[in-house]
Amino acid sequence: MKIIDGGICAVDGVLASGSRKGKYGVTIILSKGSTAAAVFTSNKVLAAPVTFTKEIIKNGELSAIVANSGNANCFTGEEGMKDAKEMAKIVAEMLNIKPEDVAVASTGIIGRKMPLEIINPLINESAETLGNSPESSFAAAEAIMTTDTFSKEIAVQTTLNNGSIVKIGGITKGSGMIAPNMGTMLCFITTDVKTSKEELTEALKKAVDKSFNMVVVDGDESTNDTVIIMANGKSGEIDENFQKALDFTCIELAKMMAKDGEGANKYMEVTVNGAASKKDSEEAAKAITGSSLVKTALFGADPNWGRVIAAVGYSGAKMDEKTVDIRFKSNDETVEIVKKGIIIATEESEELKAAEKIMKKDEIKIIVDLNLGKYSATAFGCDLSCDYVKINSEYST
Structure with missing residues (x-):
């Protein structure tokens, strides 16, 4: 296993971008026809995008993720769910995919209406600038930052037992309200491994338990925590080498969050x-x-x-x-x-x-x-x- 450049865009076939306006940002990740798995917050107060994405990812299929910073879209009732669906619909139309194949994630202040008049133009801008480059991954990582002081991304590749090479890329945000289980964090992982929904879910849960569920910044648990992995199936099948690489990816991202804890010096x-x-x-x-x-x-x-x-x-x-x-x-x-x-x-x-x-x-x-x-x-x-x-x-x- 070795660290490589490119973040989430180190994986062939993955497109990403991010746009910002003031405290608001939008990230889009496109990996058409991917097998997907996710882990969410255990908080009983769930943000609208968490509820929305929990439902659409049940079938283990995903083509895109749209995530915003600056507003959590939490404790916003039916209007919040309507806004999450609207975000997925806009992305689907622009990328020519089905709305039910678009995951939505949000981070920011709880209890405020989503400012779609700001978010929607950022969605358009991000969709129009999608690319497969280190710069594209960096833009995506930056757009989801809130109180973070630096963007967080990593990519690795490893050789599977059958000799094929598999890549994993990840971006995350989070620097405060971090506590087991997970915290005010969003993490999006891409890979080219070939897998079933069940295998991918098991692998992700193992990695999260060793990494994000072991981070403590301040003891508070967020309402929006989301970790999503998308696998486009262009390489070999999951084995123990893939699991080690996924564990490493998540642990390194978890360390970055701990080092960037709000106001942290050490x-x-x-x-x-x-x-x-x-x-x-x-x-x-x-x-x-x-x-x-x-x-x-x-x-x-x-x-x-x-x-x-x-x-x-x-x-x-x-x-x-x-x-x-x-x-x-x-x-x-x-x-x-x-x-x-x-x-x-x-x-x-x-x-x-x-x-x-x-x-x-x-x-x-x-x-x-x-x-x-x-x-x-x-x-x-x-x-x-x-x-x-x-x-x-x-x-x-």
Whole structure:
């Protein structure tokens, strides 16, 4: 497997584009006659485009996606559903495809009517400028940004067991309201693998569980979360090599979101090893990553490992404090904080001084070993800064 250029347009036959006007943007992705699968938010309040797309993707067939930023089209009632259908209809007419083969996704402020007088011209502009180039993918990634500070895209290729080469490309947006399960994020993935709806759905769910469901920026879960994958069937069939490449694609995009957390200065990666069950490893990793106290310690470069062990304790994971190891790591530097329940980084120790140095880095890894089993999980997050409060106190103004 290797990383290649082109984002979603690295896949032959995929066309994309994006257009913006002020805080509003529209992205269109075209991959005619694709097999499709999707994962959505588990929030009980569902945005109109989520409800719409859930229904039209049931048959596992899709030709296009239209996504907008600047308005969530959520808590907008029947009018919101009408607007989502209108967006799909316009795209279908312009691209000569069926409206029921167009997925719709939105991100932005909840509870405001979709400004179709702004969105529709952007749909027209995007449809007229579709292309299969790195620039086209970049434009699509930029158009769905909200509080993101950079666009997020990646493409990889891998060789399947039968010798054929398959490509996967992805774009995503998201920097705040990120929490398991998923957050205020949209992710669109294209591939040329040949597959059934059932196989593709299983592969996507496996990848999402390892990636987007392990990101915690602020603990809030959005109403609009959508991950869609489209497979045009021009290459070989799904195997374990494809799954590894899809996992890698989603994990890398998840890391980008964590690094771009609203107001974030530092990236945090938390790995919990030696858990008694898979659930225990995941819950403990997410509890540490989601802890406001851990996040603020990260912001202040405070090696307060007590907050880490406290988070493990309330996570629900099986643990024994006499068996726990804790390490802090950044780049090639690693320091033992606790070993088999014994505190190594005591006051005035060299280990504590080393931990203080690590906490000043831009990227910090926290590694916890429960030493109770064989399961492990990694979660992705960031610090909690003063800028986060400022950004979200002014979001709807």
